Amino acid sequence: MMPRLLQSSSVVVFFNNYLGLFHSQASKLMESRNTQQHQRVKITNVEDALNVFDEMLQRRPLPSIFPFTQVLGQLAMLKHYSTVISLNNQMVVSGIRPDAYTLTIIINCFCHLNQMEFSLSVLGNFFKLGFDVTTYTTLINGFLLKNREAEAAALFNKMMEKGNCKPDVVTFGTLVKGLCLKGTNTAAIQLLKKMEGACKPDVVVYSTIIDSFCKDTLVVDALNLFSEMTSKGIAPDIITYTSFIHGFCKVENWKEAKRLFNEMVENQIINYTSDDFLEMSHEGVVPNMVTYSTLIDGFCKMGKTQDALNLFSQMQACGQLPNIQTYSILLHGL
Known part of the structure; x- marks a missing residue:
């Protein structure tokens, strides 16, 4: 059952x-x-x-x-x-x-x-x-x-x-999302394997499980699934990368979180703006103070100071108070 x-x-x-x-x-x-x-x-x-x-x-x-x-x-x-x-x-x-x-x-x-x-x-x-x-x-x-x-x-x-x-990819994706919300990542992986025999999984399905792994601090499992996804020619999207950034922040691996963000920008995977960040929030990827600071730093390095300021304002509106590192990042970026 x-x-x-x-x-x-x-x-x-x-x-x-x-x-x-x-x-x-x-x-x-x-x-x-x-x-x-x-x-x-x-x-x-x-x-x-x-x-x-x-x-x-x-x-x-x-x-x-x-x-x-x-x-x-x-x-x-x-x-x-x-x-x-x-x-x-x-x-x-x-x-x-x-x-x-x-x-x-x-x-x-x-x-x-x-x-x-x-x-x-x-x-x-x-x-x-x-x-x-x-x-x-x-x-x-x-x-x-x-x-x-x-x-x-x-x-x-x-x-x-x-x-x-x-069942099509949407049907499978719906069940995968439900299993992940319940925290049954193993069952979600089993359903993913079953899906491969019926229809081709897309980035949404993979990212859903990756995000669930990262929220449970199972970053190694997430990376393994990420490797499987990319080996099949499925490119990561904004949700995939942000899930990893948040996951590495949760395990206090700030260096890897920043590296992934820079990789996302350098590879031009997305044209990252504050609107994209709002989309991530709607997908259930809720950032903490470190995640905000990491992304604000990325905006500043890209020269997108207005996006950095917008994100700084949103950070406070969402109840995440900036620390001295966040202020330092903004001062150097302006």
Whole structure:
């Protein structure tokens, strides 16, 4: 049985990314219909959605499912999940039949509302329309949100057994993230090995495990996995390097942390700015005072004093007080 996974904001981020995919695909399908008169409408709030939805329901003949799905997708991305479900019910009563994209959005909304029973009730319609990997992955994440790991594992195994709907890199990545959040790095590595027989792991999957190793101060294990990753031609990204920098800072190996930062800059792996640092924070890589000071020093050496100052301000806003070394770095860099 798969180990218990923790609930995580990363799961919600995953859902939002997938909703963007559904929205985009539905929009493309809609635009490909020359007979479709409805123009794409940008939904910014619930009132916009209600007005557009009501206007479409009043048309004769009724529009196809595509513009309705587009509105529901945008509204779901605004996190108005109950409203999405209510509008979908109105749509069905009016005789408009949902398609696979619509149903996946509805399942996603039920998952966010912690109503997995209703989410599962939607599956009956999918037996008619057919499952795809996105649907399975959405349901797996819904189970994880409810700490129902047994059902998530059963659904994942069902995907592995099916010949026409194998897990993709996102499905594996979601499970890997859950295992790492639980602290079961060994299980995450086992899943990575299993993944290699199904689809090619990407930098996100590797970096997730590397970050987990570094947070547990298992830097040697992280380096070994890093070597494996690069030997397969997968280039590290900002999250990979920052995880290592933070990891070496945790074990008080400041020299190696600084070396990795300089290597990251010299190899032009990224054009490192303060915006990238904010992205790292969103990924759960939370720096301490030493990490901040190391990166501020790197900005100063690159001549990016404004980025160094921005990071210095953010450091204090996040509750990390600078020490004499941090001030010394800034004085020499300005």
